[in-house]
Amino acid sequence: MVRFVVVASAAAALLLSSVAAVPEGHLVDRLPGFHGALPSKHYSGYVSVDETHGRQLFYYLVLSELDPAADPVVLWLNGGPGCSSFDGFVYENGPFNFERGSDPGGLPKLQLNPYSWSKVSNIVYLDSPAGVGMSYSLNKSDYTTGDLKTAADAHTFLLKWFELYPEFQSNPFYISGESYAGIYIPTLIDEVVKGIEKELKPRINLKGYLIGNGATDQDYDFNSFVPFAHGMGLISTELYEDVSAACHGTFWGKVNDVCQEKIEKVHWELKDLNKYNILAPCYHHPENQELEFKNSSLPSSFRMLGETERPFPVRKRMAGRSWPLRTAVTDGRIAMWPELNGRSLPCTSDELANAWLDDEDVRAAVHAKSKSLIGSWELYTARIDYYHDTGSSVVKYHKKFTAMGYRVLIYSGDHDLCIPFVGTEAWVRSMGYQVIDHWRPWYFGEQIAGYTQGYEHNLTFLTIKGAGHTVPEYKPKETLAFYSHWLSGEKI
Incomplete structure (x- = not known):
């Protein structure tokens, strides 16, 4: 202690x-x-x-x-x-x-x-x-x-x-x-x-x-979700063996058609989970979630999130804190999906942070510029257009x-x-x-x-x-x- x-x-x-x-x-x-x-x-x-x-x-x-x-x-x-x-x-x-x-x-x-x-x-x-x-x-x-x-x-x-x-x-x-x-x-x-x-x-x-x-590291990070899902009892051993055999240990990027089909089945099995904490609830009804993402290119395994327990529970969880959730990486250039920018971000309920940080009295107290000068505070900014990354690994x-x-x-x-x-x-x-x-x-x-x-x-x-x-x-x-x-x- x-x-x-x-x-x-x-x-x-x-x-x-x-x-x-x-x-x-x-x-x-x-x-x-x-x-x-x-x-x-x-x-x-x-x-x-x-x-x-x-x-x-x-x-x-x-x-x-x-x-x-x-x-x-x-x-x-x-x-x-x-x-x-x-x-x-x-x-x-x-x-x-x-x-x-x-x-x-x-x-x-x-x-x-x-x-x-x-x-x-x-x-x-x-x-x-x-x-x-x-x-x-x-x-x-x-x-x-x-x-x-x-x-x-x-x-x-x-x-x-x-x-x-x-x-x-x-x-x-x-x-x-x-x-x-x-x-x-x-x-x-x-x-x-x-x-x-x-x-x-x-x-x-x-x-x-x-x-x-x-x-x-993209290979380590992106390839770990299938073994993790199996180890946590989220997908069956039969499905795990099928996707492993079809994908040869590579579960993202350019894969063969059979592998992609198996990966999509894994995504479907996981789609209603809170991917930020599989023990926590998800606050969006699946039908609403699917509607929000029907035109999205993001994998469905990273589309639904829930909430956490705190002394004062204050928000629903959100997507977008790291690269599999928010971005598409192509030749080192990360495109920011329009449907995931700023306040339109699905699965987000950050009313308290927004209410506090957009209050002009709060901004004056913390010496931040007013909304009229720099705009509203956003948990995930809509102002960043493109983000160039350094490569696939920082190991x-x-x-x-x-x-x-x-x-x-x-x-x-x-x-x-x-x-x-x-x-x-x-x-x-x-x-x-x-x-x-x-x-x-x-x-x-x-x-x-x-x-x-x-x-x-x-x-x-x-x-x-x-x-x-x-x-x-x-x-x-x-x-x-x-x-x-x-x-x-x-x-x-």
């Missing part, structure tokens, strides 16, 4: 007083919907990453409730591509739980989240790339973007952010995220490492990164960074059919590292919370029992436990 103690040290007090003055105008002194004192200092605002084009990235910083002067600084990125990191702030590991207000159509009520990652770390939520969430550009050509431009902009953001907050330059720095952030993070780390090698200032004190249910980046000594945690909710843990485990094993901590359970509250395996070069793979695609949302207690232990270098 992890215990949290608020440290009122002289160093922490000095940090808080110094940060309060810099940068000017970024201190958040109130939040509509929340009553009482914030448990730590909050800051938010824009950082320009391109003065010529007027490209501005929006961030929200939550200082650690433990010891902000010494605790790590952790950057959080949601996926998509095109998903606002306020998704994580509102529904996953942020400082609040959101619940409906007493007045219909009114602002949500905010209650403190006892399992916020700010319990043990300073955490920065970044809307990236420009056009996502509250981030924007004055040049609409910036909304044709891709992995490399996104990584370069995020690196520029970090350099300027640490200039704004020099107090944190010596703190251990980690990058975290989930889903398509499995692509965002390695490409950003590559920029950071190159900057360190070039001795760019300020020097970023990078120590490692952690990724949850991350898109990583080479993980090999590079682990060999350099950076600490890496790859974790998976074990009931996610979007990016199944079996594919993630397979690519981790494919790196060929020696196992130094053999497969074993890890515990929370004297109960098995999942399984883990440790490798040489500071690489750890971890599952979270019963969690779906967005692990902190489904298992907030257990997530804070492994997060706290890993950050502190303790054995999970």
Whole structure:
């Protein structure tokens, strides 16, 4: 059991007083919907990453409730591509739980989240790339973007952010995220490492990164859904043997006609499941779901989603957090499906986040631009036109960074059919590292919370029992436990 103690040290007090003055105008002194004192200092605002084009990235910083002067600084990125990191702030590991207000159509009520990652770390939520969430550009050509431009902009953001907050330059720095952030993070780390090698200032004190249910390698990710479905008892052994024989282990892309027929049968068997958590309900009636997708080119196995249990259940689950769900990949160019853009996204019920983040009083409080200037907040932006990806795999980046000594945690909710843990485990094993901590359970509250395996070069793979695609949302207690232990270098 992890215990949290608020440290009122002289160093922490000095940090808080110094940060309060810099940068000017970024201190958040109130939040509509929340009553009482914030448990730590909050800051938010824009950082320009391109003065010529007027490209501005929006961030929200939550200082650690433990010891902000010494605790790590952790950057959080949601996926998509095109998903606002306020998704994580509102529904996953942020400082609040959101619940409906007493007045219909009114602002949500905010209650403190006892399992916020700010319990043990300073955490920065970044809307990236420009056009996502509250981030924007004055040049609409910036909304044709891709992995490399996104990584370069995020690196520029970090350099300027640490200039704004020099107090944190010596703190251990980690990058975290989930889903398509499995692509965002390695490409950003590559920029950071190159900057360190070039001795760019300020020097970023990078120590490692952690990724949850991350898109990583198309072959491992896309080919894992059939074995996962069989292992979870979602399809029969007869169907599994038929599709395996017809497809020879390749269940996506250019396959033969017999294989495609068998895959479609698997899709049909799974179509009414919540693919982000097979244990959770799906809130769309199948007939309505089929109508919404009748002209879609997306596979039916990624079209229906449900909900999660939280202290304050607030939303229905949605599609689009990672590449199988939202995009079509052709020659490295990801087309954003019109029927899946912005507010028209099927299977989404994010009224609370939309109601809160589109309120002009809230925007003023967090120093975000008004709707009249940048438009409504969207969980998945309709502004990104095309997204150029870096290729089919980023495993080479993980090999590079682990060999350099950076600490890496790859974790998976074990009931996610979007990016199944079996594919993630397979690519981790494919790196060929020696196992130094053999497969074993890890515990929370004297109960098995999942399984883990440790490798040489500071690489750890971890599952979270019963969690779906967005692990902190489904298992907030257990997530804070492994997060706290890993950050502190303790054995999970």
